Amino acid sequence: MHVMRFERMLFFQGGMFMLDLVQRQTQLQQRKAELTLRLRNIETELDAHQSKDWAELATERESDEVLEGMGVAGKLELAMIEAALQRISAGEYGFCAACGEEISAKRLDVLPYTPVCKDCAARNAEHK
Numbered sequence: 001m002h003v004m005r006f007e008r009m010l011f012f013q014g015g016m017f018m019l020d021l022v023q024r025q026t027q028l029q030q031r032k033a034e035l036t037l038r039l040r041n042i043e044t045e046l047d048a049h050q051s052k053d054w055a056e057l058a059t060e061r062e063s064d065e066v067l068e069g070m071g072v073a074g075k076l077e078l079a080m081i082e083a084a085l086q087r088i089s090a091g092e093y094g095f096c097a098a099c100g101e102e103i104s105a106k107r108l109d110v111l112p113y114t115p116v117c118k119d120c121a122a123r124n125a126e127h128k
């Protein structure tokens with residue numbers, strides 16, 4: 001349904017950039033679905049561990065920590081994907097949230113959900 005709407009936008013607005021945008025959006029939505037599923041599996045796994053006895057719990061605590069770590073990283077990425085999808089809807093996607101410059105396609109290939117350009121990301125990293 002979303003694709004249909006975007007195809008219509010593509011028809012009206014034309015241009016390569018819109019086509020790229022549709023591809024990015026599809027890519028982000030696929031990643032979002034993948035992450036949502038993975039996070040659900042992690043939570044199911046963690047819940048299952050809670051019903052076991054203490055001996056089993058002790059041996060599984062380490063793997064729980066790994067799972068929780070994956071969960072936190074996944075949730076963070078999911079939040080960034082959500083934000084990127086919102087930027088697509090708002091027509092702001094592909095432009096740096098800090099300086100307003102266009103983010104290179106190469107960078108978006110690697111980090112499709114990034115809100116900032118390479119220069120601003122490097123500047124942020126320096127300050128930390």
Ligand SMILES: [Zn+2]
Nearest residue numbers: 096099117120
């Ligand atoms: Zn920037």
